[in-house]
Amino acid sequence: MFWQVTKDLLEGFGTTLELFGFTLLFALPLGLIISFGSMSRFTPVKWLVKTFVWIIRGTPLMLQMIIIYYGPGLVGTYASQIENPGIIMSWLATWSVFDRFVAVLVAFAINYACYFSEIYRGGIEGIPVGQKEAGQVLGLTKTQIFFKITLMQVIKRIIPPMSNEIITLVKDTSLARIIAVYEIIFMGQNYIKLEGIIWPLFYTGAFYLVFNGLLTIVFGKIEKKLSYYRG
């Protein structure tokens, strides 16, 4: 029994990790782009991006997931009921629900990109202007200043908040069960329904703990590696 449960939960945890990994893969770079947008000197872009970030951070991830999963299908159904649809409406009529996993991934990537963007922004804006100016008077280009001077200092500054956010992400993946993505909690809950036992659900906690433990160690290592200097 224990091994069967372990095997099932591992399978669910595989989905959890997939969601975790792909979310990071997309959200880390997307967040950087969003942070540049929110620091743009072109005011309309800046406010558009800031409003977007405000909406995403101000509403529950679970709601965003549900909207992204059911939204396109609703639009499609609605559009296909219209008589004499134009080009746009015919196109909208082809909309249907995403694959469950894709929908969840899109919601997670956008949501976390917004959180990351705020961390990046704080990191970049926290670098004293003197650093950039010192690079300028030494004749460096903007690109050189970003990559040779700013970036490394930003990374050092954002590692602690990033590690917090990433550990939260591991736990947030459990929200995916709402639209029946078979992640680990979903698998654990299944045992209540099918076999009437609850301990497999409790047991899922161990998986999270071990994984987050590993992440904490990794981030600790990175922090230590960057602690050769202060400032």
Place this chain on the structure above:
Amino acid sequence: MAILEIKNIHKNFGNTKVLKGIDITLEKGNVLVIIGSSGSGKTTLLRCLNFLETPDKGTISVNGKVLIDGEDKATLSDKIIRKNRLHFGLVFQQFNLFPQYSVKDNLTLAPRLALKSEIKEYKKAHGASAAKEEKARREKEIQQNTLRLLEPVGLSEKIDSYPCELSGGQQQRVAIARALALEPDILCFDEPTSALDPELVGEVLKVLKNLAESGKTMVVVTHEMRFAREVADHVVFMSDGVIAEEGTPEEVFDNPKNERTKQFLQSII
């Protein structure tokens, strides 16, 4: 011919007029000391010299060549500025060393990046293998130069230290060596000792004095009046965005003519 000629520089920030027509000439090898009360525009002037601010009006020329003309857009493009600004070096009040780099890397970063783009050109002209040799030779030169720069500031032993391991005075001396690494024609200092503990001021001023004696052309903003008197060839007193008085140290310090100079000198003693 004067090495530096500043003509009629104006600079506004929004509605505040910060510089209202500054004229300065400086001969090669001379030291210009700028004094003046807080907010009189000293930092802004140095920032204009180093292209961190662009003047709204007026020209800055080095060796007779106009490098920047506030009213000529052609002199204000990024690329031109990057080339021209290397005539000047700037030492900041807050040192602004790069914390993630060792002393050595702080000194070599800019020369190595400059070398990289030069070698690209060289490769086009002379081929890949010649470029590789040239690169190795020049890189060695940069390394040797680092040692040569650290010795006069007394920090040869600190070559592998990080800025956070150094005292303020040591950091400022590294910053001076870093500015010298690019061999600017004119080296500017913005209150180089103001952020230092009193007991560390002397070691930095000594480096400045030695530089002046070795014939470096310098523009120094400072509140250290004794130092100014000893080292300056020319003293400028700025007040409210204009030059209120200028002359030799004796003229300005011993026989100030302007009321505001007198007041300022009294307030500072």
